Amino acid sequence: MRSATIKRKTKETDIEVAVNLDGSGVAEISTGIGFLDHMLDLLARHSRIDMKVKAIGDLHIDDHHTAEDVGIALGQAVKQALGDMAGITRYASIHLPMDETLTRVVIDVSGRPMLVFRSAFPTSKIGTFDTELVREWFNAFAMNAGITLHVETLYGDNSHHIAESCFKGLARALRVAVGIDPRAAGEVPSTKGRLGG
Numbered sequence: 001m002r003s004a005t006i007k008r009k010t011k012e013t014d015i016e017v018a019v020n021l022d023g024s025g026v027a028e029i030s031t032g033i034g035f036l037d038h039m040l041d042l043l044a045r046h047s048r049i050d051m052k053v054k055a056i057g058d059l060h061i062d063d064h065h066t067a068e069d070v071g072i073a074l075g076q077a078v079k080q081a082l083g084d085m086a087g088i089t090r091y092a093s094i095h096l097p098m099d100e101t102l103t104r105v106v107i108d109v110s111g112r113p114m115l116v117f118r119s120a121f122p123t124s125k126i127g128t129f130d131t132e133l134v135r136e137w138f139n140a141f142a143m144n145a146g147i148t149l150h151v152e153t154l155y156g157d158n159s160h161h162i163a164e165s166c167f168k169g170l171a172r173a174l175r176v177a178v179g180i181d182p183r184a185a186g187e188v189p190s191t192k193g194r195l196g197g
Contacts, residue, residue: 001020001022002020002021002022002081002082002083002178003018003019003020003021003022003081004018004019004076004077004078004080004081005017005018005077006018006073006074006076006077006080008069008072008073008076010069012057012058012065012066012069013055013056013057013058013065013066013069013070014055014056014057015053015054015055015056015057015069015070015073016052016053016054016055016073017051017052017053017054017070017073017074017076017077018050018051018052018077019049019050019051019052019074019077019078019081020049020050020081021049021078021081021082021178023048023049023050024048024050025044025045025046025047025048025049025050026044026050026051027040027041027043027044027045027050027051027052027053028051028052028053028054029041029044029051029052029053030053030054030055031053031054031055031057031066031067031070032055032056032057032059032066033059033063033066033067033129034127034129035126035127035128035129035163036063036066036067036070036129036133036137039137039163039164039167040053040070040074040167042164042167042168042171043167043168043170043171044171045171046168046171046172046175047170047171047172047174047175048175049078049174049175049178051074053070053073053074055069055070055073057069062130063128063129063130063133064130064133064136067133067136067137068133068136068137068140069140070137070140071136071137071138071139071140071141071144072140072141072143072144073144074141074144074145075140075141075142075143075144075145075146076144076145078141078145078174078178079144079145079146082109082178085109085111086184086186086187087180087181087184087185087186087187088109088177088178088179088180088181088184089176089177089178089179089180089181089184090108090109090110090177091107091108091109091177092106092107092172092173092174092175092176092177093105093106093107093173094169094172094173094176095154095169096165096168096169096172097165098156098161098162098164098165098168099158099161100155100156100157100158100161101153101155101156101157101158101161101162101164101165102153102154102155102156102165103119103151103152103153103154103156103162103165103166103169104150104151104152104153104154104169105149105150105151105166105169105170105172105173106149106150106173107147107148107149107150107170107173107174107177108147108148108149108177109145109146109147109177109178110146110147110148111146112146112148113142113143113144113145113146113147113148114142114147114148114149115138115139115142115143115149115150115151116149116150116151116152117135117138117139117151117152118151118152118153119134119135119151119152119153119162119166120153120162121134121159121162121163122157122158122159123159125159126159126160126163131159131163134163134166138151138166138170147177149170151166151169151170153165153166
């Protein structure tokens with residue numbers, strides 16, 4: 001079973017994350033940030049990755065530390081669960097519509113972290129959630145999962161729809177990229193014979 005548990009505690013946050021890459025999309029999410037809980041719930045559901053996320057953070061300051069640290073811990077858990085990445089599909093891309101919004105997400109589970117994020121939000125907040133934290137979460141996740149991730153919203157007018165299309169796009173791309181390719185027969189999908197550098 002490709003699974004992992006990460007515990008991360010700092011002066012700002014106390015986080016525990018568990019993932020099962022071969023799950024059915026079951027989510028138990030509690031970060032104290034309603035909008036982030038919603039995004040992580042749909043990330044689990046559409047990626048078919050089982051996720052448990054429990055976070056206690058310094059929300060009396062703002063949502064920044066909690067959102068970023070959840071991205072870090074979740075990325076670390078995915079990376080650990082992938083192991084040597086033998087047999088994975090590795091690449092995936094999707095165009096994800098959300099009403100008037102269309103976002104493209106392209107992923108390479110390469111072991112080499114990189115984020116290109118080109119999604120602009122017409123408002124600074126979604127409810128009480130700062131929209132700038134969407135990029136912060138994606139950056140933390142990509143850097144710690146060791147993936148190359150390109151996210152670009154081609155068009156959209158509603159900040160909630162833009163954010164949701166980014167997370168759902170990531171989910172659907174992850175679902176394919178971390179999936180086992182039956183034709184790969186356990187091979188690492190790289191001419192180098194290894195991934196990660």
